[in-house]
Amino acid sequence: MSRGKALIAMTLLTFIVLCVVGKTYNDKNGDTDGSKTGVTSDYVTATGATTNADGSIPLSQEGINQMANETGHLRISVNFVWLLMTGFLVLFMQVGFALLVTGLTRAKNAGHMMMMNLTSFAVALIAYFAVGFAFQFGGVAPVSALGGLGPLSKIFPTGNGGLIGLHGFFLQSGHSYDVGVIAMFLFQVVFMETAGYIIIGAIAERISFAAFLLAEVAMGAIIYPIYGNWVWGGGFLAKLGDSLSWGHGAVDFAGSGVVHATGGWAALALAVVLGPRIGKFNKDKSPNAFPGHNLGYVVVGTLVLVFGWMGFNPGSTFAGADLRIAVVAVNTLLAGCFGTVTAIAWTNAKWGKPDISMACNGMLAGLVAITAPCAFVAPWAACVIGLVAGLLVCYGVYFFDHVLHVDDPCGAISVHGVCGAWGVLAVGIFADGTYGATWNGVPGTVKGILYGDGGQLLAQIAHVVLGFAWAFGLTYIIFTIARRFMKIRVSEEAEIEGLDMPEFGALCYPDFQLVAHGAGHAPSAASSSSNDAPVSVQREGV
Amino acid sequence: MKLVTAIVKPHKLEDVKEALTALGLAGMTVSEVRGFGRQRGHTEVYRGAEYTIEFIPKVCIEVLVDDSDAHDTAQAMVVAARTGKIGDGKVWVTPVDELIRVRTGEIGADAL
Numbered sequence: 001m002s003r004g005k006a007l008i009a010m011t012l013l014t015f016i017v018l019c020v021v022g023k024t025y026n027d028k029n030g031d032t033d034g035s036k037t038g039v040t041s042d043y044v045t046a047t048g049a050t051t052n053a054d055g056s057i058p059l060s061q062e063g064i065n066q067m068a069n070e071t072g073h074l075r076i077s078v079n080f081v082w083l084l085m086t087g088f089l090v091l092f093m094q095v096g097f098a099l100l101v102t103g104l105t106r107a108k109n110a111g112h113m114m115m116m117n118l119t120s121f122a123v124a125l126i127a128y129f130a131v132g133f134a135f136q137f138g139g140v141a142p143v144s145a146l147g148g149l150g151p152l153s154k155i156f157p158t159g160n161g162g163l164i165g166l167h168g169f170f171l172q173s174g175h176s177y178d179v180g181v182i183a184m185f186l187f188q189v190v191f192m193e194t195a196g197y198i199i200i201g202a203i204a205e206r207i208s209f210a211a212f213l214l215a216e217v218a219m220g221a222i223i224y225p226i227y228g229n230w231v232w233g234g235g236f237l238a239k240l241g242d243s244l245s246w247g248h249g250a251v252d253f254a255g256s257g258v259v260h261a262t263g264g265w266a267a268l269a270l271a272v273v274l275g276p277r278i279g280k281f282n283k284d285k286s287p288n289a290f291p292g293h294n295l296g297y298v299v300v301g302t303l304v305l306v307f308g309w310m311g312f313n314p315g316s317t318f319a320g321a322d323l324r325i326a327v328v329a330v331n332t333l334l335a336g337c338f339g340t341v342t343a344i345a346w347t348n349a350k351w352g353k354p355d356i357s358m359a360c361n362g363m364l365a366g367l368v369a370i371t372a373p374c375a376f377v378a379p380w381a382a383c384v385i386g387l388v389a390g391l392l393v394c395y396g397v398y399f400f401d402h403v404l405h406v407d408d409p410c411g412a413i414s415v416h417g418v419c420g421a422w423g424v425l426a427v428g429i430f431a432d433g434t435y436g437a438t439w440n441g442v443p444g445t446v447k448g449i450l451y452g453d454g455g456q457l458l459a460q461i462a463h464v465v466l467g468f469a470w471a472f473g474l475t476y477i478i479f480t481i482a483r484r485f486m487k488i489r490v491s492e493e494a495e496i497e498g499l500d501m502p503e504f505g506a507l508c509y510p511d512f513q514l515v516a517h518g519a520g521h522a523p524s525a526a527s528s529s530s531n532d533a534p535v536s537v538q539r540e541g542v
Numbered sequence: 543m544k545l546v547t548a549i550v551k552p553h554k555l556e557d558v559k560e561a562l563t564a565l566g567l568a569g570m571t572v573s574e575v576r577g578f579g580r581q582r583g584h585t586e587v588y589r590g591a592e593y594t595i596e597f598i599p600k601v602c603i604e605v606l607v608d609d610s611d612a613h614d615t616a617q618a619m620v621v622a623a624r625t626g627k628i629g630d631g632k633v634w635v636t637p638v639d640e641l642i643r644v645r646t647g648e649i650g651a652d653a654l
Contacts, residue, residue: 289586289587289588289593351590355589358589397590
């Protein structure tokens with residue numbers, strides 16, 4: 001028999017066998033459509049509830065109590081699973097940030113960039129575990145979506161002037177070794193990490209590793225958590241509704257201000273203290289371009305961040321049982337896409353071609369801006385917020401480069417600082433009163449000035465102004481002091497050679513030949529005075 | 543013996559290779575190079591800052607031929623690489639004093 005005939009015979013035989021099996025065992029008594037799984041009997045076996053003789057639930061107070069108990073447990077369980085799963089999504093955003101900032105910088109520093117992303121995660125997490133979490137959420141109770149979080153009950157001072165939380169140090173103090181508290185920790189620590197990654201974009205290619213570690217400890221222990229307490233932990237900004245009748249107090253759903261603006265303004269302070277990279281600005285202050293070494297990383301990183309944002313914003317309900325999550329998710333996508341399209345159109349109109357990295361920044365700008373208002377606004381408003389953010393990031397990058405002459409290699413200040421502040425204000429403008437009942441303990445829903453509550457906008461302005469003063473001011477103070485005691489910037493030699501080898505003794509791309517005459521990397525005016533011609537990568541071998 | 547060297551636009555490499563193969567050439571060496579000629583570089587905008595691409599990517603092709611073939615080889619490369627636009631590159635011929643095949647030790651024209 002030839003091979004072809006054998007193949008046909010095997011196929012026919014298999015076909016016949018399958019038909020016989022199907023006919024012989026034509027049994028549909030399993031739960032084929034799912035309707036028999038998860039019924040009364042499962043409730044009884046899972047809870048050990050007493051039943052009548054026929055297996056039904058008794059119509060008694062005891063029976064009702066059992067059911068109510070189980071329903072409450074189920075509701076909180078759904079919220080726990082939702083909170084943890086969305087927290088894992090936010091954790092994945094670290095990958096996006098690592099690719100984004102590494103791609104936007106030069107190949108000679110790629111190892112340093114990746115190492116900073118890895119280390120920021122570990123170091124800031126430990127700082128947050130030790131004290132940061134307690135400072136931020138030590139007095140946040142009650143949080144009904146997570147079963148109350150009873151142990152987190154101590155804030156100083158009490159009343160409407162809260163400044164700092166005091167339970168939950170090392171996840172031990174104040175009985176905080178507790179499932180609810182620890183679930184909350186997981187979700188909140190990845191948010192803090194986001195603020196920690198943001199600064200990397202602005203300090204890239206020149207900060208010393210030691211100074212970077214100091215920045216991450218400060219971020220995880222003090223800068224982020226204490227400000228976070230004021231808005232999210234029951235602190236005085238959240239209480240502006242009670243104390244001054246300003247709407248619902250500062251409202252920041254998922255952290256345009258608390259996370260992004262804090263990271264962005266801290267990044268600004270660091271970029272100012274560090275100064276620009278060698279060769280970034282000419283003698284007449286005009287900026288030179290240092291093109292990123294891998295725009296593929298930049299695009300992939302941006303898309304990973306979009307995916308992670310599906311945890312960042314919808315997860316901030318803390319509750320899978322809160323069906324507003326659908327609106328939150330779609331608003332987030334709308335703003336991101338409007339931001340991208342705006343940035344593409346703007347760069348095309350201004351410079352004749354759409355700029356790839358600015359298109360990515362535009363998407364992130366939209367996402368950052370919608371983070372505070374995502375739960376409170378209608379889809380049309382999300383589009384407006386994203387569109388404005390796309391414009392803001394384009395002008396922001398131009399402004400910091402050409403006007404303030406601050407060197408921000410990845411646009412972190414414009415994306416996270418400027419658009420974060422815009423997002424906070426947008427709550428006070430566009431919130432349409434469909435969500436946020438009794439937010440921050442104030443009766444009624446959250447409304448912006450377009451829907452009749454001017455006080456809300458005042459609270460948002462307070463959030464923006466104080467957020468800037470705290471994050472920029474404190475970071476600036478810490479690093480102007482630190483500069484006296486440590487080297488916060490690598491040597492000129494190391495900066496020109498690339499930070500990988502001087503700082504860590506290993507190159508990110510050892511098999512590539514580094515050449516000192518890369519396309520477009522050497523700004524001629526700057527490089528003529530010194531041998532600081534930046535380096536590009538060319539494949540070795542012919 | 544002569545060394546024929548051509549600097550051409552990278553996307554013309556395939557055309558030049560085919561032209562040389564049609565002439566019956568046994569081998570060639572190709573390298574990625576960067577440089578500028580009379581056209582100089584050109585400027586682009588990256589995140590709002592202008593920058594000059596001073597060295598433009600080109601391909602360098604080197605072929606060793608007998609004296610009698612040098613002219614035809616150079617001509618074939620010129621024809622194959624031409625687009626008529628600025629930046630098409632150059633072809634030149636240089637004399638080769640000595641040539642040795644590494645594997646056999648053959649010398650001169652035998653090593654071609």
